[in-house]
Amino acid sequence: MEAVIKAEKLSKRFGDFIATNAVSFEVYPGEIFGFLGANGAGKTTAMRMLCGLSRPSSGSASIAGFDVYTQTEQIKKHIGYMSQKFSLYEDLTVVENIRLFGGIYGLSKEDVRVKTQGLLEHLKMEDQKNKLVGALPLGWKQKLAFSVAVFHKPRIVFLDEPTGGVDPITRRQFWDLIYEASQQGITVFVTTHYMDEAEYCNRVSIMVDGVIEALDTPAKLKSQYDAVSMEDVFFKLARKAKRGAD
Amino acid sequence: MRTLIVLLQKEFRQIFRNKAILPLIFVMPTVQLLILPLAADYEIKNIKLAVIDQDHSPYSAKLISKITGSGYFQLTHFGNSYPQGFKTIETEKADLVLNIPLGFEKNLIREQQNSLFIAINAINGVKAGLGGSYLAKIIQEFNMEINLDWTRVIQNGTEQKIETLNSAWYNPGMNYNFFMVPGILAALVTMMGTYMTSVNIVKEKEVGTIEQINVTPVNKMYFILAKLIPFWVIGMFVFSVGLGIIANLVYGISSQGSLFLLYLFLGIYLVAILGLGLLVSTYSETQQQAMSITFFFVMIFMLMSGLFTPIDSMPSWARAISYLSPLTYFIEVMRMIVLKGSGFDDLQYQFFVILLFAVLMNTWAILNYRKTN
Numbered sequence: 001m002e003a004v005i006k007a008e009k010l011s012k013r014f015g016d017f018i019a020t021n022a023v024s025f026e027v028y029p030g031e032i033f034g035f036l037g038a039n040g041a042g043k044t045t046a047m048r049m050l051c052g053l054s055r056p057s058s059g060s061a062s063i064a065g066f067d068v069y070t071q072t073e074q075i076k077k078h079i080g081y082m083s084q085k086f087s088l089y090e091d092l093t094v095v096e097n098i099r100l101f102g103g104i105y106g107l108s109k110e111d112v113r114v115k116t117q118g119l120l121e122h123l124k125m126e127d128q129k130n131k132l133v134g135a136l137p138l139g140w141k142q143k144l145a146f147s148v149a150v151f152h153k154p155r156i157v158f159l160d161e162p163t164g165g166v167d168p169i170t171r172r173q174f175w176d177l178i179y180e181a182s183q184q185g186i187t188v189f190v191t192t193h194y195m196d197e198a199e200y201c202n203r204v205s206i207m208v209d210g211v212i213e214a215l216d217t218p219a220k221l222k223s224q225y226d227a228v229s230m231e232d233v234f235f236k237l238a239r240k241a242k243r244g245a246d
Numbered sequence: 247m248r249t250l251i252v253l254l255q256k257e258f259r260q261i262f263r264n265k266a267i268l269p270l271i272f273v274m275p276t277v278q279l280l281i282l283p284l285a286a287d288y289e290i291k292n293i294k295l296a297v298i299d300q301d302h303s304p305y306s307a308k309l310i311s312k313i314t315g316s317g318y319f320q321l322t323h324f325g326n327s328y329p330q331g332f333k334t335i336e337t338e339k340a341d342l343v344l345n346i347p348l349g350f351e352k353n354l355i356r357e358q359q360n361s362l363f364i365a366i367n368a369i370n371g372v373k374a375g376l377g378g379s380y381l382a383k384i385i386q387e388f389n390m391e392i393n394l395d396w397t398r399v400i401q402n403g404t405e406q407k408i409e410t411l412n413s414a415w416y417n418p419g420m421n422y423n424f425f426m427v428p429g430i431l432a433a434l435v436t437m438m439g440t441y442m443t444s445v446n447i448v449k450e451k452e453v454g455t456i457e458q459i460n461v462t463p464v465n466k467m468y469f470i471l472a473k474l475i476p477f478w479v480i481g482m483f484v485f486s487v488g489l490g491i492i493a494n495l496v497y498g499i500s501s502q503g504s505l506f507l508l509y510l511f512l513g514i515y516l517v518a519i520l521g522l523g524l525l526v527s528t529y530s531e532t533q534q535q536a537m538s539i540t541f542f543f544v545m546i547f548m549l550m551s552g553l554f555t556p557i558d559s560m561p562s563w564a565r566a567i568s569y570l571s572p573l574t575y576f577i578e579v580m581r582m583i584v585l586k587g588s589g590f591d592d593l594q595y596q597f598f599v600i601l602l603f604a605v606l607m608n609t610w611a612i613l614n615y616r617k618t619n
Contacts, residue, residue: 051461054616072618073463081461085454091263093254103252104462 004029004156004187005050010059010068012045014193019045021210022059027110027203029155032178032188034198037207038238043191044084046207047158050189051081064155080149080157080186084164088145090134094125097133098148105152120148139170143177150181159182159190163197175200206234210241249464253472261476267442275434275484283426293377296323296340298331303351309388313344317540318380335367342366344375354392382387382615423497428580431488435512436519437544439481443523444536446473447615452532460617470612474520481516482509502587511579511593514600518572521607528614547573572603 003026012020020042037043048054050063052072061068064078088097095116102112120126123143133141142162150157151160159178163171175197182188192202198204198218205215214221214237218230227233261267294314295536299306319342323334334340348435364381368374450456459469493499501508523540530536550564551557551573557565568574575596582588590597 001273053457053461076461076463079461080459083454083457083461085457087454087458089256089260089455090453091260096256096259100252100256101458101462104249104464106249106458106463109248 001028003027005033005063005189007046007050007061008059010049011057012042012049012054013057018210023207023210023212023213024059025205025215026190027156029187030182030185030192031033031203032182032190032201034201034204035191036193036198036204036234037191037208038241040239040243041207041241042210043207044160046061047160047189047191051079051158052076078155080152080154082145082149082157082159082162084160086138086141086145088133088141088148091132093130093132094120094136094144095129097144098151101148102151107152115151119151123147139166139174142166143170144176146174146177146181150186153184154186156189158189159188161191161193163192165192171197186192195229195234198230198234199233203216204230206237208237208241213237213240249328250468250472253464253468254475257476261480261551265466266391270443270483271438271480272487275438275488276492278434279427279431279488280496282430283423283497290373290376290380291318291340293319293373293380294322294340295319295381296325296331296334296343297321298325298328298343298345300326300328300348301350302326305351305354305392306346309346309385312388313381313384316380317386318377332365335365338367340367341370341373342381344381379407383508424499424585425581426491426553427497427499428489428584431485431576432576432580433548433551433573434488435481435485435516435577436547438484439477439516439519440523440526440540440544441537442480443473443477443520444526444530444540445533446477447524447527448530448533448536451530466617467612470524470608470615473524474517477520477523478513478516481520485512499585502575503583503589507590507593508580508583511576511583511597511600513574514597514604515572518600518604518607521604521611522572524611525607525614528611547571550574551577553577572600575600 005025005027007026008024010020010024011018011022022044023046034151035043035047045054049056050061051062052068052075057220063075066072066074066078068075070073077242089100092100098116098119099112102115107115120129123140125140125144128140129137133144136144146157146159146162149159151178163174166174171194178188178190190197192198201218203217204221205212206221207213214224214233216224221233222228222230225233225236227236274449297310297313299310310321313319322339325331328345331340331343331345335343343365345365347361347363350362362385364378366378367376447456450459471499522543526539526543527536530539546567550560550568551571552568553573557568557574560568579593579596580591
């Protein structure tokens, strides 16, 4: 199967500091790919390069067949992105946010209207549709942000710590949404600090000090590192880190 | 096109939902336009005058009543000792001291000449200069009247006199409001436009929403246009309120020239200064930075654009700075169209320069705004 994300020795330098050091990996269509690492390991930097937000210092990568140096605007048409910082407009209502991003991705008015209705029903947010997003509880905000990120049916969705600060029940519901998206053929690229979430992924990579130290399915990683859980695997690898947490 | 409409809807909603921005847009300029012209009046009134009259003659009394009757002076001290009179300047009780020496009347009649002494407190340069020259003018007039009196008495009134008569064109009443209000309105529109645009994009940087926009395939031209258009409309609106309601109804100023021409210039001008605001915002990371940089520019614009003081009296290097300020051209055009009724032929140069500003600022801002860094 043709990989949908291909990274080859991808690096990003900020002065003397090498945030991401020659990482190489491939992600296949429909996969849920966990991107793990301690704070400051270089995950967000790597993800920003793949999304066309940050220009790599060296190496190569292609997303949905488009080059990260020359075709960033093409890449942006085919991906969804949900950043660490909540980034829907808090001073717009739920519906206004959906319409805004639907419009930006070039969906027709009618299309947006129909899909918005379906989305609100699915999230059980019909009563909240005219509320300002800023007034919603965090868990709802995150579910909404995810739904907006996949609203235009991208090939890949990038999620940067999407469940930070969210309660366990909402986290569970959030992962249900991720599975649904994956079943519709959307590739999911997700970073997280919750090791139970790592178990939900098809494959997991663990970054330490800007380098990918391990990459495999959760089951294989556990047997390879002789660990009972992903948490155990993570401890064994991340303990080697020399970079302090930021 | 649909992208632009969607983005415009977003911007207008956000502006009108912001409880802090609405008063800023509508109340502040109105209040400022009502208050500022009171301060920007060069006519000096209530100059405190101390008179030391050592002559006590009918002529000295006549001179004093002529001075106090002019309406510019307030007699705060009257005495006959010079050191005592001078003290009033030291204690800030007087701005000017006029000394009428002993024998003033006698010498004036007998020898047709005399000298008076004026001491001026020059801490406030404008007040001192104008006060001194008002007083000198009154004394000169007084001198002429006496001359006339005497020539009439002696009956040899053949003396030739040259008298200058002034007539103030375009502002017959020499009303400072006519001069200041259009200029202040231009400055207010400038201030508001640059502040609001500079802060707007930076706010998205601070909140983090700009990242969500940058990761979409949105055309950055549309994104920037959607940021500019609402403030352009607001600028037009505020200007219209200022000109049509406040300048017209409160100050009785109505444009002598073509309103179409004025609005055409304003339209281009707003694009130029909103472009400056955008440019500032592309270089700033926080709203505080954006505000500080804008404040720097706005201060220079306010004081160096010929609003309060004529550009021609600045040294040539400072004049060069004035001509780099877009506000200089707007104030010129405002005064020329509103007060003088100038037409396009007289304003071609200003139109050309402001168009250049508009193109330059916006091109720079668009080039400097990058979705990928």
